[in-house]
Amino acid sequence: MPHDGNDHDEGSALPDIELRVRTLESLLVEKGYVDPEALDVLIETYEDNVGPRNGAKVVARAWVDPDYRALLFENAGEALAQFGFGGRQGEHMMALENTPETHNMVVCTLCSCYPWPVLGLPPVWYKSPPYRAKAVIDPRGVLQDFGVTLPENTGIKVWDSTSEMRFLVIPMRPDGTEGWDEARLAALVTRDSMIGTGLPLKPNEVSP
Amino acid sequence: MNGPHDLGGAQGFGSVIPEENEPVFHAEWEKRAFALTLAMGATGTWNLDQSRQARESLAPAQYLASSYYEIWFQALANMLRQHGLANDTEIETGKSSGHGKSLNRILHSDEVVAALGRGGPVVRPQTKPARFAAGERVVAKRINPTGHTRLPRYARGRVGTIARVHGVHVFADAHAAGKGEDPQWLYSVAFEAKELWGPDTTASSIHVDLWEPYLEPAKV
Numbered sequence: 001m002p003h004d005g006n007d008h009d010e011g012s013a014l015p016d017i018e019l020r021v022r023t024l025e026s027l028l029v030e031k032g033y034v035d036p037e038a039l040d041v042l043i044e045t046y047e048d049n050v051g052p053r054n055g056a057k058v059v060a061r062a063w064v065d066p067d068y069r070a071l072l073f074e075n076a077g078e079a080l081a082q083f084g085f086g087g088r089q090g091e092h093m094m095a096l097e098n099t100p101e102t103h104n105m106v107v108c109t110l111c112s113c114y115p116w117p118v119l120g121l122p123p124v125w126y127k128s129p130p131y132r133a134k135a136v137i138d139p140r141g142v143l144q145d146f147g148v149t150l151p152e153n154t155g156i157k158v159w160d161s162t163s164e165m166r167f168l169v170i171p172m173r174p175d176g177t178e179g180w181d182e183a184r185l186a187a188l189v190t191r192d193s194m195i196g197t198g199l200p201l202k203p204n205e206v207s208p
Numbered sequence: 209m210n211g212p213h214d215l216g217g218a219q220g221f222g223s224v225i226p227e228e229n230e231p232v233f234h235a236e237w238e239k240r241a242f243a244l245t246l247a248m249g250a251t252g253t254w255n256l257d258q259s260r261q262a263r264e265s266l267a268p269a270q271y272l273a274s275s276y277y278e279i280w281f282q283a284l285a286n287m288l289r290q291h292g293l294a295n296d297t298e299i300e301t302g303k304s305s306g307h308g309k310s311l312n313r314i315l316h317s318d319e320v321v322a323a324l325g326r327g328g329p330v331v332r333p334q335t336k337p338a339r340f341a342a343g344e345r346v347v348a349k350r351i352n353p354t355g356h357t358r359l360p361r362y363a364r365g366r367v368g369t370i371a372r373v374h375g376v377h378v379f380a381d382a383h384a385a386g387k388g389e390d391p392q393w394l395y396s397v398a399f400e401a402k403e404l405w406g407p408d409t410t411a412s413s414i415h416v417d418l419w420e421p422y423l424e425p426a427k428v
Binding site: 017018020021022023024025026027028030031032033034035037038039040041042043045046047051086087088089090091092102107109110111112120121123124125127128129130131132133134135136137138139140141142145146155156157158159160161162163164165192197 | 213214215216217218219221222223224225226227230232233234235236237239240241242243244246247248251260263264272275276278281284285288293294298299300301302303304307308309311314315316317319320321323324325326327328329330331358359360362374377378380394396398401404405408409410411412413414415416417418419
């Protein structure tokens with residue numbers, strides 16, 4: 001077990017969460033229910049390998065390649081598979097197109113559903129009551145919390161992830177990026193812009 | 209169930225607080241709680257809908273006072289008890305008082321990447337035609353099931369429009385209740401924000417994925 005020793009009393013009335021999790025892991029390993037090395041691989045996967053840079057690549061390609069963009073809105077699963085993105089919590093994907101008229105925002109009011117293969121694990125705020133409560137009734141208020149103001153005539157469509165469908169927002173390509181290649185564009189694509197709580201960076205907000 | 213998890217439209221929780229350069233995990237125990245939950249899920253002892261049910265079944269005060277990985281951890285411990293995989297003393301001490309139960313499968317480290325890549329698709333064959341088509345007006349049933357449901361309270365009794373027919377998906381309510389997959393047509397239903405909230409909203413529409421058993425044709 002890759003655990004350091006603990007100095008808590010056994011059976012303490014209010015064991016802290018750190019100790020309780022460690023204790024449960026020992027039990028499940030002892031019982032043979034879990035392979036501790038599998039736990040390490042699970043953690044590494046989402047700490048190091050899967051995250052919003054995946055989604056950014058998809059968005060950047062959608063910005064430069066009209067055929068890819070069309071496929072993405074027609075059959076997101078197939079479009080993501082071209083990058084090898086799919087699987088757990090992204091089995092059934094749909095891409096949502098932001099336009100000057102419509103801004104999309106994704107939430108899971110009932111739990112924490114989130115498109116893991118393209119965005120990684122959700123940030124704390126996404127899973128917390130303030131966002132889950134507010135997004136469906138006051139998305140402009142949510143955007144304000146993120147320091148974002150949209151034009152008044154832009155409508156906001158909110159997507160509540162109540163099924164196993166998962167959603168990826170495709171933000172609008174920033175002005176002043178004509179001729180940029182995919183890698184350069186991808187650097188503008190923030191995680192929040194793919195949830196709908198933010199916008200992509202502007203060219204002057206990244207180092208050249 | 210009308211539990212603490214059904215948060216859409218609730219007020220008084222304050223602002224959303226984004227964290228600059230947020231790490232994937234905030235503590236070692238979060239990593240382990242996350243991985244334990246996935247690894248136990250992979251044993252096939254319970255399904256994802258049952259995991260969600262276990263989380264939303266925590267006492268409301270506890271649910272709202274817990275961080276999300278604390279909720280996962282509590283729910284995991286409860287499922288281990290419910291399925292007879294561990295008892296209270298074992299969970300408290302970390303010492304096994306007997307042999308483990310034999311499980312359907314154990315997730316080994318060399319299988320993790322492939323297992324995550326496969327995921328758990330929930331689309332099933334279409335054995336009957338869809339009751340509704342895109343553009344049709346529907347009303348979400350006014351129901352208050354005590355078990356797991358994915359029909360949020362804010363949509364119940366409200367009229368919306370079928371925006372997209374997603375296909376036939378495993379029905380979460382039945383799946384969580386241990387009644388098998390009971391696949392049903394799933395729809396993206398668009399609700400005008402004012403239909404849900406009256407004038408007190410800044411949204412234009414809310415799209416909710418709803419299974420056919422939640423829906424009825426809207427009276428014209």
